[in-house]
Amino acid sequence: MQLSFYTRPFFHAILALVAITFLTTAHAQDAGGDNSNQAPDPEMVRDAGNKAITDLLTDMVTHKDFPKSFAILPMQHDIDDAYFTSQLRNQFADLGQANGFELYTRMDDEWKALLNEIKWGEQFGDTMDPATVQKFGRIQGVQGIIMGRVVSESKDDKGNVHVRITIQAFEVETGRLLWGQEKVGEVLAEKKPAPPGPPLDWFKIGIFAIIAVAVVIIVIGFLSYSKTASRPR
Numbered sequence: 001m002q003l004s005f006y007t008r009p010f011f012h013a014i015l016a017l018v019a020i021t022f023l024t025t026a027h028a029q030d031a032g033g034d035n036s037n038q039a040p041d042p043e044m045v046r047d048a049g050n051k052a053i054t055d056l057l058t059d060m061v062t063h064k065d066f067p068k069s070f071a072i073l074p075m076q077h078d079i080d081d082a083y084f085t086s087q088l089r090n091q092f093a094d095l096g097q098a099n100g101f102e103l104y105t106r107m108d109d110e111w112k113a114l115l116n117e118i119k120w121g122e123q124f125g126d127t128m129d130p131a132t133v134q135k136f137g138r139i140q141g142v143q144g145i146i147m148g149r150v151v152s153e154s155k156d157d158k159g160n161v162h163v164r165i166t167i168q169a170f171e172v173e174t175g176r177l178l179w180g181q182e183k184v185g186e187v188l189a190e191k192k193p194a195p196p197g198p199p200l201d202w203f204k205i206g207i208f209a210i211i212a213v214a215v216v217i218i219v220i221g222f223l224s225y226s227k228t229a230s231r232p233r
Contacts, residue, residue, distance in 0.1 A: 040155040042080070044187045048163040049084050049150065050091075051185030056167045057091050059181060060146075061099040066178055067143030067171055070096070071104035071111075071136065075148040076120060084165070088148055104142050111139060128168070130175025137172040144178065145170050151182065159189030 060066075072092060075085040093103045114135055118128075128147055136142050151164040168180035 038155065040153055040161040044161040044189075045079065045153050045163055046083060048153075048161045048185035048187040049079075049165060050087055051187070052163055052165040052183040053084065053088050053091055053148075053167075053185075054095075055183040055185070056165065056181055057088075057095050060167070060169060060179055061092075061095050061101060063179060064100075066101075066169065067173075068100055069102045069104055069141055069143040070146050070169070071139070071142045071144075072146045073115070073118075073148075075150060077150040079150065084148070084150060088146070088167070092146065104139075106141070114139065128170060133170045133172055133175040142172055144172060161187045161189075 070092070072085065072089050074082060075088060078084050089103060089105075092101070095101075096103060117135065118132060128145075133145065136145050146167060146169050148165060148167045151166055152162075153164075154162050156162070162184050164182060164184045166180070166182040169178045170176065171178050
């Protein structure tokens with residue numbers, strides 16, 4: 001009994017070859033896919049966060065009716081040993097001084113003991129209730145406190161880095177919230193010149209050539225089988 005063309009072993013081998021080449025090509029393309037799931041570059045995160053802090057403080061210091069002496073609490077979800085907390089204090093010292101504000105900098109045992117009393121919650125409202133804010137009033141020279149949180153760090157499919165930061169200011173005499181905003185700092189990825197074509201291009205050419213040859217063999221085999229099958233017996 002004559003085997004059908006579609007049941008012949010060499011036809012199955014050709015189909016397997018085509019499948020392997022397609023899978024190999026797909027894997028090669030996936031390997032060069034986007035890198036948006038990779039961790040953002042730490043230096044870009046710092047730069048983006050600093051931009052967000054600058055935008056926030058630039059708005060805050062325009063309020064002339066605020067208390068003039070502020071203390072800055074450790075920023076929640078900070079990075080690199082309180083990097084953003086230090087930047088917040090440094091920038092407030094510069095921007096605030098130019099607008100009549102003063103930064104409380106005496107971090108003594110009384111200050112540390114007060115910070116230890118705070119139960120840091122996941123939401124600002126869980127942490128800085130009016131009663132907690134008013135405790136800072138017992139420290140001489142503190143009229144208001146500033147509290148910040150690093151909300152998120154992310155990288156988009158173009159490699160740009162985004163850092164979202166929230167800052168709130170409270171009055172210690174009354175415990176009330178004076179001001180609060182959220183900003184996103186962005187640092188764009190450097191546009192690098194396209195590298196010369198990698199060896200992978202030649203690999204793809206070879207893959208497609210194999211597929212083309214396989215298709216031709218299938219067509220020729222099919223036509224040959226059809227011609228044989230149509231002969232009268």
